[in-house]
Amino acid sequence: HCVQIIKYPHPTLRYKSKPLKRVDRELKEMIAEMFDLMYTHDGLGLAANQVDLPYRVFVMNVKDESGDGQERVFINPVISRKSGQAEESEGCLSFPEIYAPVRRPERIVVSAYGLDGREFSYAMDGLYARAVQHEVDHLDGVLFIDRLSPANQLAIREDLDDLVREFESSRRLGAIAGDEEIAARLAGLESVRT
Numbered sequence: 001h002c003v004q005i006i007k008y009p010h011p012t013l014r015y016k017s018k019p020l021k022r023v024d025r026e027l028k029e030m031i032a033e034m035f036d037l038m039y040t041h042d043g044l045g046l047a048a049n050q051v052d053l054p055y056r057v058f059v060m061n062v063k064d065e066s067g068d069g070q071e072r073v074f075i076n077p078v079i080s081r082k083s084g085q086a087e088e089s090e091g092c093l094s095f096p097e098i099y100a101p102v103r104r105p106e107r108i109v110v111s112a113y114g115l116d117g118r119e120f121s122y123a124m125d126g127l128y129a130r131a132v133q134h135e136v137d138h139l140d141g142v143l144f145i146d147r148l149s150p151a152n153q154l155a156i157r158e159d160l161d162d163l164v165r166e167f168e169s170s171r172r173l174g175a176i177a178g179d180e181e182i183a184a185r186l187a188g189l190e191s192v193r194t
């Protein structure tokens, strides 16, 4: 296997994943590949749905104020204690070159399990609070375009239409499986680890 980033409107981006119960060596390898892809594409975070996997996990490199990065795997993340509101521009590796302002809570607390099975939690604000909310949305099949104001939705509509056309043409060429085949594959993977 070799994971790859899927683009809108691939159906796996709408998949709501169930909590992971089992983390095995193969999953750890996929997670290592997710970090590689995230760095290759200069992303801040990457969710399993974005690499066509039905698992409740995302990866992120969390930098502190000194700029030192720490790789974090967020398994079964839960957001609590949301406060404030902020609107900032967001993008997504599954929507290349599309950016739009999204309104979200400004501060959150996120708890999750790491690959070592230990629970951890972070109080976050600003960029990372936004990024974590964006990634947890992915695990619920929610995309940042769902959270845009009507005016901002309209502003990116043509760019979305382009992505839809690209997707349809890849599908016609056989590069992307049909919906039923994708659903069967996700169900099979899910049954092993959740």
Ligand code: ZN
Residues within 6 Å of the ligand: 091, 092, 093, 094, 134, 138
């Ligand atoms: Zn995204």
